[in-house]
Amino acid sequence: MKYELDQAQELSAQIAQAIRDGIMEGRLIVDQRLPSESDLCEQFQVSRPTVREALKRLAAQNLIRTQRGASGGAFVNRLSFEDAYGQQITTSTLLLSMNAVSFETACEARFALERACVALAAQRRTPDQLAAMRAEIHRQSQPGLSDESFCASDVAFHRALVDAAGNPVMSYQLAGAVEAIEPLMNMITFTARKREKIVELHTLIADALEARDAATTEAVLGQLAEHTLELAREVARMRSKSA
Amino acid sequence: MKYELDQAQELSAQIAQAIRDGIMEGRLIVDQRLPSESDLCEQFQVSRPTVREALKRLAAQNLIRTQRGASGGAFVNRLSFEDAYGQQITTSTLLLSMNAVSFETACEARFALERACVALAAQRRTPDQLAAMRAEIHRQSQPGLSDESFCASDVAFHRALVDAAGNPVMSYQLAGAVEAIEPLMNMITFTARKREKIVELHTLIADALEARDAATTEAVLGQLAEHTLELAREVARMRSKSA
DNA sequence: TTTTTACAAATGTCTGACAATTAATTTTTC
DNA sequence: GAAAAATTAATTGTCAGACATTTGTAAAAA
Structure with a gap:
């Protein structure tokens, strides 16, 4: 050489x-x-x-x-999916925070990409993955949970949804989209009422996946996206008022 | 500290x-x-x-x-989208090649994620993006084009489609999915007949996006996915026969 | 034969030095 | 006095050589 x-x-x-x-x-x-x-x-x-x-x-x-x-x-070194996840998440998180990407933009990307998983997830979801989703739902309905823990559980729920598509390449690609939004989500305060709504939608998603009903899953995911954006707008309103 | x-x-x-x-x-x-x-x-x-x-x-x-x-x-350093693209593509390419990810898996991920862009792209595509897509279509229909150049142009076309969604975070997330498949695509030989079909589908996609018709775009993209997989299966059959 | 010891090869770290680059300062020149 | 040129200082880039540490292998001893 x-x-x-x-x-x-x-x-x-x-x-x-x-x-x-x-x-x-x-x-x-x-x-x-x-x-x-x-x-x-x-x-x-x-x-x-x-x-x-x-x-x-x-x-x-x-x-x-x-x-x-x-x-x-x-x-x-054989680049493992595990290592690649980590790099992906680090890069995505920094990209969002350093370029002042708006919550709307990040959220739009995340839900659009997640919706791409739904058809496959409805076909392939395993009992384990459903159980993982239900476990996170249960955690989210605990009353004493901090906002940070609620967000972390939310991310875990969506990770499970993505993994349910049974395509490791998609799981890798979406790792960044799903995880990097957590810091942005952490700026939102979740009232008991808002949490209730989210838990309800999560439950509907899990149910629809269990029934292998892709159309319903997609519809509910759309509602969840709308609801999340609404929360963000509320926070923005509060901010501008207090300022 | x-x-x-x-x-x-x-x-x-x-x-x-x-x-x-x-x-x-x-x-x-x-x-x-x-x-x-x-x-x-x-x-x-x-x-x-x-x-x-x-x-x-x-x-x-x-x-x-x-x-x-x-x-x-x-x-x-402010991590630019440009830098992040590069890292994303490097990591994705190596991940696919080192873990012997099948063409089917990579292809499935790519088209599923790309389909997630269609609704937004139909709303937001700019004349520039449409022109970029048409330019690549034109290149792809040149007769003397090598398989490598054809693949490269195919990737460029799909990049333009993704960018048409007008969401930089999505463009970043999908950069890996779209680009990393190129080495795998390069193993396919494109006969004149196959190229014709691909160019036809690309044209239909560009037309549908121009008409802001998300449903048609999505349908054609599905056909393109099916057609691409069929090509891969053909190559696999040839391989197993000659071996 | 098994255990221990010694050795060798390779990476991990340190010390100290010099080169190259660049901004600020000083000196020179007009 | 102002502009240009030279000097200086700070900082990274590179080099040379050494020693420490780890680990596999081979030799020696029990």
């Missing part, structure tokens, strides 16, 4: 990119061992700290893992 | 996590300057290379940017 490095970027970034390309193009395959750090130093004609900075960049993206010891080194 | 570091993980990973938490919890805000590397060395009681490895991890996630010079340093 021959490498040509440009002077424009930092060396560590270029080295990381060269290795990343190797992984994405399939020249480096899962569990393959990269050359040792000293070998990489020679190949790229740089010092060890520079090579290490490059490797740390890749480690941050879960593209490689390192092992110490005699037969250690850096290995191409 | 007081930091407690555990001995279990690498120091650079722990330091990166501590700073990442600060960003995600809002203690460090966009464009804020982090302490200089030497200051961080003192705060965390580690050497400069270790601090630098931590910073490179964060740079790999676009969470910080660094600037050399007198008033330089590391700054909290």
Whole structure:
């Protein structure tokens, strides 16, 4: 392998990119061992700290893992769905908070995407997934629950709904949409009355899924979206009044 | 700020996590300057290379940017939609290729999510977006086009469809679903006849969107999904026969 | 044969230095 | 006095070399 490095970027970034390309193009395959750090130093004609900075960049993206010891080194990592979920959620959350994305926009995206799961979920939902949804519904109807816990349970309910579609790629794609909205939801205060309504709609969704009734599920989900937006508008009104 | 570091993980990973938490919890805000590397060395009681490895991890996630010079340093970066797209596509592509996700699963996810955009796209599509779609359709009907270019244009068409929903969060969430399937699509050979069919369906979609007809768009998208899956099945049959 | 020890290879970390870049400051020049 | 040029200081980027730590392997001892 021959490498040509440009002077424009930092060396560590270029080295990381060269290795990343190797992984994405399939020249480096899962569990393959990269050359040792000293070998990489020679190949790229740089010092060890520079090579290490490059490797740390890749480690941050879960593209490689390192092992110490005699037969250690850096290995191409199989990107697990679990790892990908985490990255997805981190990125989505920051994207929303740093770009001042409105609650309406985030909420619209979330419910639109969630609705895409409903048809599949109605076909494929397992008893376990239904049980998970009912468990969250039960939690949500506990009286002493804090707003934060209520939101967390809400997210868990919707995660279960998404998972019920039985398509891991969709679960991954939607992880961000569903989870990243939690910080925004946390700004809403849920009165007992509002919670009651949400729990009622959640119950209807679970019932419709149990009956494998996609149309009803979709309709109720639409109501839930409307209700959630209404809550947000109320908060906005309160804010503008007090200001 | 007081930091407690555990001995279990690498120091650079722990330091990166501590700073990442600060960003995600809002203690460090966009464009804020982090302490200089030497200051961080003192705060965390580690050497400069270790601090630098931590910073490179964060740079790999676009969470910080660094600037050399007198008033330089590391700054909290505003995660742009552009950056987030890139990360999303990288992660999705690797996730699919490394976990041997079947074409059926990826395709199902893609079309289901895309269908979620249709209602909004029918309302909001702009003339520019329609023009972009028609331009890709025109490219796809060129006779000399390679399979790779055809696939790339197909992806561009679907990106335009997603963008037509006018919701940047959805565009971001779907970037992975739409783009990551390209390597899988590249395994399919498109005969002239098959291309004709695809171009025909794309045209119907563009027409329906122009007419703001969500129902028709959705129906045609369903046909396109079915047609794409049929192509994949054909390839699978050929493979098993020749093997 | 089993256990222990020693060794070797690799990553993790540290120290100290120098290079390159950039903003601010000072000096020079007109 | 104002503008241009040179200097300085701060900061990141890179390098060299060393030692610590971990871990697999091989040799030695029981």
